Every structure is written in structure tokens, then in C-alpha cells.
Amino acid sequence: MATTLVVLGIIMVLVGLAGSVLPLLPGIPLIFLGLVAVAWSGDFVEVGSLTLVGIGVLGALAMLADFVASTLGPKRAGASGWAVLGAGIGAIVGIFFGLPGLLFGPFAGALVGEYLATANVEQSTRAGLGTWVGLLVGTAAKIALSFAMIGWFVLAWYF
Numbered sequence: 001m002a003t004t005l006v007v008l009g010i011i012m013v014l015v016g017l018a019g020s021v022l023p024l025l026p027g028i029p030l031i032f033l034g035l036v037a038v039a040w041s042g043d044f045v046e047v048g049s050l051t052l053v054g055i056g057v058l059g060a061l062a063m064l065a066d067f068v069a070s071t072l073g074p075k076r077a078g079a080s081g082w083a084v085l086g087a088g089i090g091a092i093v094g095i096f097f098g099l100p101g102l103l104f105g106p107f108a109g110a111l112v113g114e115y116l117a118t119a120n121v122e123q124s125t126r127a128g129l130g131t132w133v134g135l136l137v138g139t140a141a142k143i144a145l146s147f148a149m150i151g152w153f154v155l156a157w158y159f
Contacts, residue, residue, distance in 0.1 A: 001041075002041040002042070003041075005037045005038065005040050005041035006037075006038055006041045008034070008037050009033075009034040009035065009036075009037030009038035009040075009041065010034065010038070011034070012030045012031070012033055012034030012037060013030070013031050013034035013035065013038075013150065014034075015027075015030050015034075016028065016029070016030030016031035016032075016033075016034060016146070017031065017146060020139070020142045020143050020146045021102065021139060021143065022095060022102075023088065023091040023092055023095070024092065027142065027146065028059045028062045028063050028142065028145075028146065028149075029059070031059065031146055031149055031150065032055065032056060032059045032149065035047075035052070035055060035149065035150070035153045036052060038153070038157075039051075039052060039153075042157075046156065046157045046158075047153060047156045047157055048156075051152065051153070051156040054152065055149045055152055055153060058145050058148055058149045058152065059145070059149060061145055062141060062142045062145035062146060062149075063142075065138060065141035065142065065145065066138035066139070066141060066142050067138070068138075069134045069135070069137040069138030069141060070084075070131075070134045070135050070138045071134070072134060073130045073131055073132070073133050073134015073135065073137065073138075074087070074110070074127065074130050074131040074134055075130075076130055076134075077126050077127050077129060077130020077131065078123065078126065078127065078130075079110065079114055079126075079127035079128075079130055079131050080113075080114055080117040080118065080127070081117075082113040082114060082116055082117035083110040083111075083113045083114035083117070083124075083127040083128065083131050084110070084113070084131060085109075085113050086109035086110045086111070086112050086113020086114065086116075086131075087106040087107075087109045087110035087113065087128075087131040087132070087135060088106075088109065089109045089113075090104075090105035090106045090107065090108050090109020090110065090112075091105050091106045091109065091135070092105075093105055093109070094106065094109075106131060106132050106135045107128045107129065107131070107132035108128070110127055110128040110130075110131035110132060111124050111125060111127070111128030112124075113127075114127035114128060
């Protein structure tokens with residue numbers, strides 16, 4: 001049972017790390033649940049409830065940072081809801097084009113979405129950039145806090 005929990009937990013953490021970058025995968029919750037599974041495999045001796053609560057708080061901060069960054073970026077650029085929707089679609093479509101698609105898909109989607117809403121090239125470009133920067137900042141925060149969660153867990157397990 002313990003080995004199964006460790007393997008399942010590690011798989012969940014790895015998929016969660018991918019989900020920190022890829023849209024549609026719940027990265028942070030998967031990382032947290034994977035870490036809980038590994039802690040459970042040791043009957044919560046090496047990693048106890050207090051550590052897991054702290055790691056959970058980091059996870060909540062990661063999701064909050066992603067939400068705030070992806071909301072404030074478009075708002076500061078004066079983007080419409082269409083730009084945000086376009087950025088989401090661009091991110092999903094971008095998956096199929098590898099790293100360049102992941103980086104530029106949200107920008108292109110926001111630009112097209114805003115252009116459909118306003119028919120103003122300057123405003124569309126500004127909205128695209130603001131949305132893109134917000135998504136990048138949010139993703140960077142998620143990645144950093146994901147590794148902080150894992151690092152805290154590893155430190156607790158071994159020390």
C-alpha cells in the first residue's frame with residue numbers, strides 16, 4: 001500500500017508540475033494531493049499535518065497569485081472580456097504548437113478577441129500585451145510556489 005501511495009503521489013506531483021504551465025490541468029491541487037499521498041504512505045510521521053497545512057497555504061497563494069495576475073494584467077491594459085476569453089482559447093490552441101504556442105498563443109488570442117470587440121488595432125495590441133504579461137506573471141508565480149511546496153515537503157521528509 002505504501003509503495004502504491006508513493007508512486008501515485010509522485011505521478012500526481014509530476015502531472016501537477018505540468019499543470020502549472022499547461023492550461024486545463026489543475027496543477028496546484030494535483031501537487032498538493034500528490035504530496036498528501038506520499039505523506040500518507042509514511043503514516044504522516046515524516047510529514048505531519050502542520051507541514052501539510054503550510055504547504056496547502058502555499059498552494060492557495062499560488063492559485064490566488066495566478067488569479068490576481070491574470071485578472072490585473074488585462075484590467076490594467078483596458079482589455080475587454082473578449083480579450084481574456086481569446087487569451088484562454090489561445091493558450092489551449094497553443095498547446096499544440098509546443099513552447100512557442102504556449103508563449104504566444106495567449107497573446108494572439110487576446111489580440112484577436114479584443115479586435116473582435118473593438119475593431120481598434122492599437123487597443124487590441126495593448127490588451128493582448130497586458131493579458132499576455134498577466135498570464136506570464138501568474139504562471140511564473142505558480143511555478144515558483146509549486147517548487148516551494150515540493151521543497152518544503154522534501155525538507156520536512158528528510159529533516
